[in-house]
Amino acid sequence: MMRALAAPAANRIRAIYWTLAALVLLLPAIAMNVTADVAWGPGDFALMGGLLGMVGIGIEMALRARLDARARLLAIAAMISLFLLVWAELAVGLFD
Template structure:
């Protein structure tokens, strides 16, 4: 027997993966418009890995038998940690 995900969870998944693709696409577009953006293959790979880990965490939170508030809190914590890591890698926020 398989467990079917709720339509709202499917919508959240689709929105997340679309945003993840957009986050990876924006620097690629910006590199063509400005010399100030200079991402290399390693930068794209690292960002894809970070987005993949956050996506996996969101998938696990959506599949867990938690209340809506706990799911929202888990997802917010994952997104917050992602933003902190991203800021540290981008500008050395904690140096």
């Protein structure tokens, strides 16, 4: 059966995601005040904000798609996995 996620559940998931995205973006800003080991510039914040925004839009699209629950979860898991791979590559050059 294919149907869209109910509005209250989608709104709750949306609020949780965007709150977590904002907190993830705040962590380096806080860490820069605590230690000299974290040195993000404006470009780093812009790139991370863009990545988080793209993942958020992808999750929104998956939640709004008329897919069954398993396909929706697989799509979201794939987006999060791809985000983590890109993040790891940008952070430490995992694939060099």
